[in-house]
Amino acid sequence: xxxxxxxxxxxxxxxxxxIIVISSGKGGVGKSLIASTMALLFAKEGFKTGxxxxxxxxxxxxxxxxxxxxxxxxxxxxxxxxxxxxKYMSLIFYLGDQISxxxxxxxxxxxxxxxxxxxxxxxxxxxxxxPPGISDLMLDVLKYMRDANFLIVTSSSKMSFETVRKxxxxxxxxxxxxxxxxxxxxxxxxxxxxxxxxxxxxxxxxEIHFDEKLEETLGKIEKLLETNFAKEVExxxxxxxxxxxxxxxxxKMGRKIM
Amino acid sequence: xxxxxxxxxxxxxxxxxxIIVISSGKGGVGKSLIASTMALLFAKEGFKTGxxxxxxxxxxxxxxxxxxxxxxxxxxxxxxxxxxxxKYMSLIFYLGDQISxxxxxxxxxxxxxxxxxxxxxxxxxxxxxxPPGISDLMLDVLKYMRDANFLIVTSSSKMSFETVRKxxxxxxxxxxxxxxxxxxxxxxxxxxxxxxxxxxxxxxxxEIHFDEKLEETLGKIEKLLETNFAKEVExxxxxxxxxxxxxxxxxKMGRKIM
Numbered sequence: 001x002x003x004x005x006x007x008x009x010x011x012x013x014x015x016x017x018x019i020i021v022i023s024s025g026k027g028g029v030g031k032s033l034i035a036s037t038m039a040l041l042f043a044k045e046g047f048k049t050g051x052x053x054x055x056x057x058x059x060x061x062x063x064x065x066x067x068x069x070x071x072x073x074x075x076x077x078x079x080x081x082x083x084x085x086x087k088y089m090s091l092i093f094y095l096g097d098q099i100s101x102x103x104x105x106x107x108x109x110x111x112x113x114x115x116x117x118x119x120x121x122x123x124x125x126x127x128x129x130x131p132p133g134i135s136d137l138m139l140d141v142l143k144y145m146r147d148a149n150f151l152i153v154t155s156s157s158k159m160s161f162e163t164v165r166k167x168x169x170x171x172x173x174x175x176x177x178x179x180x181x182x183x184x185x186x187x188x189x190x191x192x193x194x195x196x197x198x199x200x201x202x203x204x205x206x207e208i209h210f211d212e213k214l215e216e217t218l219g220k221i222e223k224l225l226e227t228n229f230a231k232e233v234e235x236x237x238x239x240x241x242x243x244x245x246x247x248x249x250x251x252k253m254g255r256k257i258m
Numbered sequence: 259x260x261x262x263x264x265x266x267x268x269x270x271x272x273x274x275x276x277i278i279v280i281s282s283g284k285g286g287v288g289k290s291l292i293a294s295t296m297a298l299l300f301a302k303e304g305f306k307t308g309x310x311x312x313x314x315x316x317x318x319x320x321x322x323x324x325x326x327x328x329x330x331x332x333x334x335x336x337x338x339x340x341x342x343x344x345k346y347m348s349l350i351f352y353l354g355d356q357i358s359x360x361x362x363x364x365x366x367x368x369x370x371x372x373x374x375x376x377x378x379x380x381x382x383x384x385x386x387x388x389p390p391g392i393s394d395l396m397l398d399v400l401k402y403m404r405d406a407n408f409l410i411v412t413s414s415s416k417m418s419f420e421t422v423r424k425x426x427x428x429x430x431x432x433x434x435x436x437x438x439x440x441x442x443x444x445x446x447x448x449x450x451x452x453x454x455x456x457x458x459x460x461x462x463x464x465e466i467h468f469d470e471k472l473e474e475t476l477g478k479i480e481k482l483l484e485t486n487f488a489k490e491v492e493x494x495x496x497x498x499x500x501x502x503x504x505x506x507x508x509x510k511m512g513r514k515i516m
Binding site: 025026027028029032033057058060063064103104105107131132133134135136139155156157158159160162163166187188212215218 | 283284285286287290291315316318321322361362363365389390391392393394397413414415416417418420421424445446470473476
């Protein structure tokens, strides 16, 4: 039987112009920091921006955004709180530290529920922070959000790219739209990742260097936005907009002129 | 209905003296490197050691051990190849780069299958490298390996410990045996992780510093064992043996004297 939430979800997703899914396969490569920072930068630029943390069992964007104690409002669904202009949604609002491991079907169900109840209220961009691993949830995201664009993050290590390669091959098999690959936590000069990405026929979007000051900015958004990390994320955001948001960009420029 | 493999699995697991599950919740904190290095060190010391990579969708221990092209033998089941004395098993032998995302029940099934068919042939220690996330598979490991001992890895970052904290609380709820917590990729002086671990009533097993030379030793075992990283893993191994392998240690010493 078709889930009755699917109609509601399709209607809700149709009010979002671009969905960008930040994924890696590998954990600990900086997905959550990049997703949060990029969302803050897009919002600052005037885009109506949402950030959805789908890393159900190990969410961390609330640590970056100091959002643990915020509360969504209930109004014909759930209205996400706004942080520096970003509409923010995470299961952490409901589960806190008492997160239970969810089995496959429960994960699908939690995803459907969060997509059905969240009142984004019309967005230019929704950024989604994915869990590590090539998981159930990625299959569901591909199933329910057919217009999703994948932005892939890797570290410079072969250990990380080993998994990212598999993810890229899988996304290609599934005809998913891949914007490109970001190399994060870069420490040494090397073109290994760039070469490997381009050999797979994907776009290399740029590198973000290890920034030792990042840890102390966790939860302090203004300080985060002053880091070199944020500047490098901004450079990549420009390329992301060029590649996948051409139409959106023009409309926004149009609005500015009027 | 009870899975007929369960009897076989129980018999096989009863031939393994200690099972140590290396887990984190968080990805990218060095679980696979620590699991592989610790296995090599235990084997070098004379323990009959196995290493099982259960990170089905993003396995990487074969990168550390340069094991991609090894082949297990078939002989009344699957006999794992030996690498520097470590009996090594990973789905990578069967799936290569073409890994498909496995749904929850398929993961459980793959775990049961690998436990049922692998002929470890009697082990002192089986180290298991877990996937990131508080996943289905962790519930299954707890279900099928009731004597498992959990060794938890975190990086120094709050982003990492946010998830590790949840994992530790869950393992406590489930009455699982936790050996303790290792702080890996340490860069700056800080007692944050140690304090947090001890506040949760768990043992802090020590820290392993970031080692920039580690990347170039991937796939080169002798070079890996010469790194500072390996020396620090060895110090922690000593504590692990003290805590959870007292009996084993005595027996081994007995054997040496005889």
